[in-house]
Amino acid sequence: MKKILILEDDIKIRRILQLELEHEGYEVVQAKDGIEGLEKFKNEYFDLILLDLMMPNLSGEEVCKKIRSTSQIPIIVLTAKEQLLSKVSLLDMGADDYITKPFEIEELFARMRVALRNKKTYITEDLITYENLKINKELKKFYKNDEEIVLTKREYALLEYFMLNKEIVVSREKILENVWGYDFDGDEKIIDVYVNILRKKIESENEKYIHSVRGFGYIFKKKGA
The missing domain is CATH 1.10.10.10 (Winged helix-like DNA-binding domain superfamily/Winged helix DNA-binding domain)
Structure with a gap:
């Protein structure tokens, strides 16, 4: 079973994502802000991260940079921002893909399947997989x-x-x-x-x-x- 970490401050979106992902057979862990998300990431193994850009305490951009400094885990960003520059910058900082809110859940599933299928190496400070x-x-x-x-x-x-x-x-x-x-x-x-x-x-x-x-x-x- 693939394990997904959701970093999203909107409790309704977190709950919907949890229910939909669990229905698809994923194991889900939630975090309401960037700091909590980083702690969970450091202490547990995940196959993919769904990351909201607009979060309190620590922004999605900063979370992405910190995760990318130690890991190649797939990251799909959930963003309400429409500016092209923001999306390009996001990919440059290490995100594998992004999807703009509001989105269809089937589109998200499709993007997740691609990211997981392309996932060959996952490197953290203590783990290398291929x-x-x-x-x-x-x-x-x-x-x-x-x-x-x-x-x-x-x-x-x-x-x-x-x-x-x-x-x-x-x-x-x-x-x-x-x-x-x-x-x-x-x-x-x-x-x-x-x-x-x-x-x-x-x-x-x-x-x-x-x-x-x-x-x-x-x-x-x-x-x-």
């Missing part, structure tokens, strides 16, 4: 389909670097610098050794993640059979 993979940075643990897979310190560091740079081609030089350190003076083929170990631990016949880019480095991207 597809069915998850890293807990605080505990230095890795999970696939919520089952822990034990990694050595170096294997973990390499996988974390790949997941932080998912779907981006990274050079061997960058991998050595970030995983082994600038003072490493060994053979860069050590990367291939650890990549092969990781492949055996995290991949299957139908799921491939680490792909060689000939003459350059690697790309971390899920591909099925």
Whole structure:
């Protein structure tokens, strides 16, 4: 069940959204202002945030900036503002989408489905997820389909670097610098050794993640059979 955080100061709108979302099968948590919303965000895991711009204590713009400083969770803004500049600025500050009040609930559901479908990586201070993979940075643990897979310190560091740079081609030089350190003076083929170990631990016949880019480095991207 997907868990949605609603940050909205209008109690009637919050209640309507709660009832409609729960009817669609979502789990819903509400916050009446930006400060309360940030506290709930810090203490619980959510799949998506519905964020009102005009809130007391802390504006939606400020909430969006604070969340984006630590997380890539999808954010859909609920705004009564009509100015184009406001909407463009909102997307620039990190919102995934916006919808102008009043709106049809089916349109909101459609936008939510798109945002959730496009959600591949969710990074917070302690959590990185990609597809069915998850890293807990605080505990230095890795999970696939919520089952822990034990990694050595170096294997973990390499996988974390790949997941932080998912779907981006990274050079061997960058991998050595970030995983082994600038003072490493060994053979860069050590990367291939650890990549092969990781492949055996995290991949299957139908799921491939680490792909060689000939003459350059690697790309971390899920591909099925």
